[in-house]
Amino acid sequence: MKQNVVVATHHKTGTVWMSTVFKAIARRLGANYVDFWSHYGRLDRVLKTPFILMNHNSIFARHASELRREDVRILHLIRDPRDVLISAMHYHKKADEPWLHERISGSHESSYQQRLNSLATMYEQYVFELENATGSTIEAMLDWQYDRPNCLEVRYEDLWSDRSLSLWRQAASTLGFEGSELEVCEKCFWDHSLFGQASRANRRHARSGEAAQWKSEFTPELAEAFVHRFPDALQALGYEEDDRWIESLTVWPKLQAQGCTAR
Template sequence: MSAARFLCVGTHHKTGTVWLRRTLHRIMERQGIPLMQINRAKRIADLPEHGPQIVVNWSSGYPPEVFALPEARFIHVIRDPRDVLLSGARYHEKAPLGNENFLKKQRPEWGGLNYKDYLKSLETPQEKLLFEMENKHASTLFEMLAWPYGHPSAVELRYEDLMEDHECRQFRSALERCAIQGLDIDGAVQAFWDSSLFGGLKKEGERPNRIVNHVTSGTGAEAQWRTKMPRSVARRYAARYGSALAALGYAEDDSWVDLCPEDEALAEAQEAVAAK
């Protein structure tokens, strides 16, 4: 293998993109390593001939030509799709239109409303989740499945594991495996911790609203579907995306559906919380 110079980091919508973006920008600022985004093969010509380079793609849709670069190493982050659904539906009701271009697009089948306003117009949590499931979530899940798993130059990480790893061992291990020349790994791990909800952003006053609103509960806790996904939605999800969950290693079968709360019980619990 050629010496590694290009640290390519790929995420997906609602899988830790804000966290990794802040991390990589801190690395750029502190270590002087340039950062660029590559969505098309023609951008390869802009890569430097010498020295390290950070290369991002926030849908993990790197062109095949990037994967073929002998100097490229990849870190790929996914998240339990069921939690992606919950986080996405919540975020898309509140996100500023400038944050995501797809939220602004008006469509006739939505009565001329844009994505955000149509989602907000739906009356029940179940309707909102089903709408999200068939729209933005579907494209995000397709992107996750399209990644070339098993690529010899790539390290696979899961958002929920990173959130539980307060010592940042997994992120450090990924960087060590990538072995990017010119990258200070200790400094990069510090940037990762500084950008985390359990580290540098732990104090509420230090967490910008856009970070708090970018996760379902404001904590990024794992397996939120166990307490927040109505069972009626879970059944639909399993029928539609059960094979995708299995392919990504998040569920062997559909038995997880029975772990989700019944719709009425969930509604009562949410009403009790709101009444406090």
């Protein structure tokens, strides 16, 4: 490796996918794989070159200087916020992550997961998620600095459709892998992708890796709630040019069957 690599993702934008891929790459190439938040307080001591540093929420706080190192290349991965909302809501309803089972601040009775599951309709569950955990994720995607010269910006959707691995090979090369290292990167990507030879553990974690799930989940009402909360997010992230996508939601799909009525 001629460069150290920083992988910056966001919740439900392919974090588990990228972590398994890059763990495998680090293992095969003898690089030092470091989970950012597990080593936050002692990062200066554990970052031994060559390293691959994984940050699951792309917030670097007092370690932001690591992104400006001349020997670092960054892969930053985003996803359509509408699909992030869908994936996160369903995941948070049943996941066993500790924070989901801690009492909500100001509440003496319920945890985040309990509160989410107590809501009567999927519409209410989505809005709760949008105003809380997923809202923070979307804000983090919007707050990212997108003009870093050493950063490769990639969309989850593009990687998901990259069955020929052409985009992945280009990304690996940009990150500084070369020669036989590129072959290792290609094999690790294929072995740990849901459309390739993904492990059973990865398949259990993922509800669905498909892109544009929002087209079959969003109702006009949910779309309006989304745009009210994040009026310019889709445009800022390059997923829509305007709000005309709402007009395409002519069919009331799953939410209506779950008790979502006009309000």
